[in-house]
Amino acid sequence: MQVQTELQPSAVTTSEPVIVVDRLTTGYHRQPVLEEISFAVPRGALVGVIGPNGGGKSTLFRAIIGLLKPWRGNVLIGGVPARPNPDMTYVPQTDMVDWVFPVTVWDVVMMGRYPRLGFLRRPGARDRELVEHALEQVRMQDYRHKPIGALSGGQRQRVFLARALAQEPSILLLDEPVSGVDAPTQHFIFELLEELCSEGRTALVASHDLSCVAQRFSQVLLLNRRMIGFGSPERIFTQELLNRTFDSHLLLLRYGDRVIVVETPENGSHAH
Numbered sequence: 001m002q003v004q005t006e007l008q009p010s011a012v013t014t015s016e017p018v019i020v021v022d023r024l025t026t027g028y029h030r031q032p033v034l035e036e037i038s039f040a041v042p043r044g045a046l047v048g049v050i051g052p053n054g055g056g057k058s059t060l061f062r063a064i065i066g067l068l069k070p071w072r073g074n075v076l077i078g079g080v081p082a083r084p085n086p087d088m089t090y091v092p093q094t095d096m097v098d099w100v101f102p103v104t105v106w107d108v109v110m111m112g113r114y115p116r117l118g119f120l121r122r123p124g125a126r127d128r129e130l131v132e133h134a135l136e137q138v139r140m141q142d143y144r145h146k147p148i149g150a151l152s153g154g155q156r157q158r159v160f161l162a163r164a165l166a167q168e169p170s171i172l173l174l175d176e177p178v179s180g181v182d183a184p185t186q187h188f189i190f191e192l193l194e195e196l197c198s199e200g201r202t203a204l205v206a207s208h209d210l211s212c213v214a215q216r217f218s219q220v221l222l223l224n225r226r227m228i229g230f231g232s233p234e235r236i237f238t239q240e241l242l243n244r245t246f247d248s249h250l251l252l253l254r255y256g257d258r259v260i261v262v263e264t265p266e267n268g269s270h271a272h
C-alpha cells in the first residue's frame, strides 16, 4: 500500500526543500537496503528518523552525505546531487569510535574545523574561537584538556556534537545522539538541536526515543528499508504505521502531547 506522505510539493510550503530524496534505491554489495525512498525536508526542519535495527537509517545518512551513491533515483542537497561537503556533518553513533586514541576533548572538537581548513592551512584564531564556542554550547569547556577516553558516554556525545558544531554546518545528520545518555543530557541535546533548527539549520536525527521525537520534532520519517511515512508527528505516529515500521504489535498511548509506545503480545486480530 502506498502511504500518503508530505512529499507532494504543495506540502512543502514553508520554504524550498534543502534535502530532496527522490525514489532512492541503494545498498551494499548488490544487496539493496533502501528501496524507492522519497521525501523532502524544508530548511530549519528537525526530522526524527525512526525504524528498527537494520532498517536503513545509517545507510540513508550515508546516501545524504554523499558517501553512498544512489543505484536508482536521486539525492539532492540544495538542488545538486549529494556529495561530501563541509556544509554537512554526520555524527555517527559514538560507540563506533575507538576511544583508546590519545586525543584531548579540544583536539576532537578542532577536528570539526579540518573540512573547512583544506590541506595546508593551520588552525587560526577564528578556528580556536569556534572550538571554544562549540565547547560552551555543549557545556564542556571545563573538560577541554581531558583525554576523550576519560569521559563518560554522555560527555562524549556532547563532545561529538561540539565537533559537528565547530564545522559550522547547515545540515546535521546525527545517528542516535542520545543513546545511553541520562535524561538531563538527553533533554539538553534535544533543546540544543531545537535551537539550531530555529536558527535555520536542518537536522536529521536517528532516534529510538519515540516520545521525545513526538514532542519536539517537526517531522518524522518512518523507515524500514522502504519509507513507511513522512510528515508531522501528529499525522505519522499512528498505531498502524508504527506496527508496519517495526513489524510488531505496538500499542500507542497518547498522554497530552506525549506518546508512549508499548509492545503487546500478538492477539491475532491484527494483520501485519
Ligand SMILES: Nc1ncnc2c1ncn2[C@@H]1O[C@H](COP(=O)(O)OP(=O)(O)OP(=O)(O)O)[C@@H](O)[C@H]1O
Pocket (backbone or CB within 6 Å): 028, 029, 033, 051, 052, 053, 054, 055, 056, 057, 058, 059, 060
Ligand atoms: N558497510 C556495510 N556493508 C554491508 N552491509 C551493510 C553495511 N552497513 C550496513 N549494512 C547492512 O545494511 C542494513 C541496514 O543497516 P543500517 O546500519 O543502515 O541500519 P540502521 O537502521 O542504522 O540500524 P541500527 O538501528 O541498528 O543502527 C543492515 O542489514 C546492515 O547489515
